Amino acid sequence: MEWHELSKEYFEIEKGKLRSPLEGVVVLDASFASPSATFASSLLAEMGAEVIKIEPPEGDDLRKLSPFGEFYFDGIGLPFIVEGRNKEFITLNLERKEGREIFRRLAMHADVVIESFKPGWMDSMGIGYRQLSELNPGLIWVSFSAYGSFGEKAKKFANVPDSNLFGISMSAYMEASRELPEAGEPYNLPTAPGFWMATNIAGVFASAGVVLALYYRLKSGKGQMIDISSLDAMVHIAPGIFWSHAHNEPLFVGVLPLDYAVFPYAFWKIKDGYVFASGFTDPNFRALITQLGVEELFEKYPNVFARIKLENQKVLYQELAERFEQLTFAELTQRMLEWREQEKEGVAVYMKITTPKEVLEENYWKERGDFRDMEINGETIKVIEPVWRLSKTPLKLKWLAKKIGEDNAFVYKKYLGLAGKDLEELRRESLI
């Protein structure tokens, strides 16, 4: 049996019957208006943790976001619906002393607390990590903020909420994402990716931190505090930007559509759309330009040192652009396949730049089971599944966001034994 058939068998599993990796872990997500914390708790919930999302009685403002203010399902916008996955939704008024007392009691049952309040606020209210870890020493506490809970500027800028564009811009990632000066404005100005890269990656690192802390707790019994910002996360994934200065390099500049380390490694316009093409080692470069019918360029640019020079990249990009414009994607792949069949040296890589709508129609994603139609409020929407495959403890998508306080009865009964009249009382007092 070939590997791609055999490997598939490892994942032909009945997800529902298998244990989730974080089964039994209880997470309180008290974050507010924080896409990064929300993504983190989504990931933990996909990995099987019981995530209890705590909102003020009027709900998290994140519920109200939706692209162009367009689609709402019972008042919930798309970002919250999609990343509300697998969570339980309760309300609790932390502005009130009695609400904070309930939070303290809930935290005694929790393994993890996630929060995004202004650094120091929970502490000043007596329900911060410092106080609650005295009562529950195994507690793992995750704080999300823009400038973090420590460091030179943390106190002064505690008021500043974290955001995607904050992490993208302050990390210099945005500065690296700009076209060459000759492109003119706005194209040569710093540009952010079209999705929430900074807040999402902060969420991924935070949930990795939670699992690290859970693992360490198994060995030591000790909990800890985790501090994260989208700025730290962005700096981490783009280290080379600031790093140049340690080696006395000049300021880092964005050079899109070119690259600073490899060429050709770029996007071009083709007859029927756009393509990524690459072949930066000598044999791969030769394969690429021969397939494009300009093999004579090799003599002029015979090694990576010649090709990587910015002025040479510009010339080469233009030369190749004239070729690419005359070809369709099918013609390009045809040339690549012929090359491969003739067993010639070198590999040129082409990839069509695919739009979201096209992706949703492709068989590849369907076969991999990456999207699922789900019901919400009587309507069907398509959502992305957890995409990382574990053979013994699969990640799961169980349900989407629910209404404000929908799980109040269940959660308050389960953890605090509150039911019926007790809950009515809390409701009357505007605590939930």
Place this chain on the structure above:
Amino acid sequence: MTKDFFEWTKEKFDIRKVFEKPEALKGIRVLDLSQVLIGPETASLFADFGAEVIKIEPPGMGELLRSVDLWSRFWKNNSVGVMWVQRNKYFFGLNLKHPKGKAIFYDLVKKSDVIIENYVPGVMERMEISYKHIKEINPRIIYVSISGFGQWGERWNWPSWDAAAQAASGVSAISGYEGRVPMKLPYYPGDMLGGAAAFMVALAALYHREFTGEGQYIDVTQAENLARHMSLIWSYVSKKGEDWKRLGNKDASIVANAFKSKDGRLVTITAISNSHFEGLCKAMDKSELLEKYPDVVSRLKPEAREEIDGEIERWVSEHNAEEIIEMSAEFGFSAGIARNSLEVYTDGHLRDRGTVWMYNDPLFGEMVHVGPPVKMSETPGRIKWTVHPVGYHNRYILKNLLGFSDEEVKRLEEEKVIGYWVDFFGRTPPPEFDPEKDPVFRW
């Protein structure tokens, strides 16, 4: 009286005390068979938090990325690019095509917890070191295979680079400006975001193993990982029936965009919640904007956004960037400057946080590295060293871990089972390095 919160956190997270604290992954051994960025970054994250990561390279040329550097400059004979993702590892030059090399690898497998590889699917199988083989030797192993499109499915044998995954997943098609060539997101996020996710799920598998003792197989792909990051966009496009437009810096779901300041900087402004927007309006002295658009939903409609963005644009253009940053702290909205590399490098705050990590590298001397992305009070991550030449830790691993004698090591060298670097660009040690006098190399 209790200590001020920030005094307390300052002590709790003090990076000068990091090396006195325990490491979360102490005792975990990772065999890193990967190359280029995505797999190496996954393994580096393990090493940041204390795992013993053994990077296995073919003797001689070693890892492919050793040939690649920014503008091909090669600082102290080495690729700076390769340094990003080779943190705290042990460098083992082992010939896996030699039967004795494979036997040594199998011995290591028995003593290891995690394997990470990112070859084209099928390569490990042909070399008889795929999960199928490894689980027979050590069923507790967590085997992480990373690829462009997955071990199975119709694209299983497609070669991939980060930008190929960007192209295939849709992240590029939604980035940049309409009418332009879509944006190739810089700094290889297909790799770096994917490496972070692979680390996260491998940790989850490790945690699970503590309860059941069972290892497992993990399939992580560049393309699907990027698609996961697009989150709501899939739901929007399928509901709308139309494709997503490229919006430049404008966020469709949040009042957020970038604007030019008086002093010519690009400033990002974000107001997610009602209170953020209130703070922004106060800073702009535009209470009428808040009255006109009192709730979050009303602000997101295209006409409203045009008006609001227009007001912010004018206001930003009348102030210097630093003034706006000061006001963000006073009024509680999110503002950033599109900073340049030097501003990040010299940012005392990021140095305090160990995000920009200054240290003395055993091989390269005074260095900077990117510190752990998540700050942990009890088991903080740390940087010890970066890339070493191919085979630098051969003797250390063979003698220390596998009990080989000096003579046996010598024989393995002669039989070309193990090997070292070659004198070729990107492979030679820094000029200051003297192999004869290096105690670790001579182990």
